[in-house]
Amino acid sequence: xxxxxxxxxxxxxxAAGKWFHAKKMRPIWAKKLVLAQTVKTLEGEEQVExxxxxxxxxxxxxxxxxxxxxxxxYTATHEIDAEGWQKYQPELNAKGVMxxxxxxxxxxxxxxxxxxxxxxxxxxxxxxxxxTAYPADVWIVDQILFGRTYTAIQ
Numbered sequence: 001x002x003x004x005x006x007x008x009x010x011x012x013x014x015a016a017g018k019w020f021h022a023k024k025m026r027p028i029w030a031k032k033l034v035l036a037q038t039v040k041t042l043e044g045e046e047q048v049e050x051x052x053x054x055x056x057x058x059x060x061x062x063x064x065x066x067x068x069x070x071x072x073x074y075t076a077t078h079e080i081d082a083e084g085w086q087k088y089q090p091e092l093n094a095k096g097v098m099x100x101x102x103x104x105x106x107x108x109x110x111x112x113x114x115x116x117x118x119x120x121x122x123x124x125x126x127x128x129x130x131x132t133a134y135p136a137d138v139w140i141v142d143q144i145l146f147g148r149t150y151t152a153i154q
Contacts, residue, residue: 004134005109007134009102009108010123010133010134011133016100019100020100021096021098021153022150022151023090023150023153024090024094024096024097025150025151026090026149027074027077027089028057028088029055029086030054030086031054031056031084031085031086032052033052033053036048039064040062043116043142044107044113044114044115045113046064046110046112046113046115048064048112051067052064052065052066053067056085057145058148061142061145072091074094075088076088077089095127096127097125098125098126099122099146100122101120101121101123101143102119105118105119106123106140108138108139108140111136115139115140121140121142123140124139124140124141125137125138125139
């Protein structure tokens with residue numbers, strides 16, 4: 001598949017051989033969007049459809065997620081804050097992600113739009129895509145946030 005927009009960075013990541021298995025270990029907050037909107041994340045502006053969720057990490061970082069992905073990765077709690085954000089805990093049986101740290105600024109095309117990472121940020125893909133050269137779903141996590149919220153799995 002040579003038509004993938006992320007071929008160069010994925011080929012580089014594969015050649016480096018530093019992908020590792022990780023799981024998110026910290027809770028998030030999420031809220032369902034009633035209207036479509038553009039959301040500013042740490043990695044760029046993303047177009048989010050009505051019915052999808054906005055997720056907020058413990059550092060206040062925001063990102064979109066589909067309802068299916070949210071429910072596959074997290075379990076809703078009964079805790080809801082004053083602004084309507086519901087707390088979600090990482091799903092204990094979730095398979096996690098494959099991650100690799102990129103040592104230079106980079107950008108990718110995601111289903112949400114163009115995302116940019118800084119030197120040291122992490123490129124992630126679903127664990128199920130560990131053997132897929134050019135997965136459809138890849139994203140970027142800031143290196144500080146990755147260190148605070150993910151744990152490497154042996």
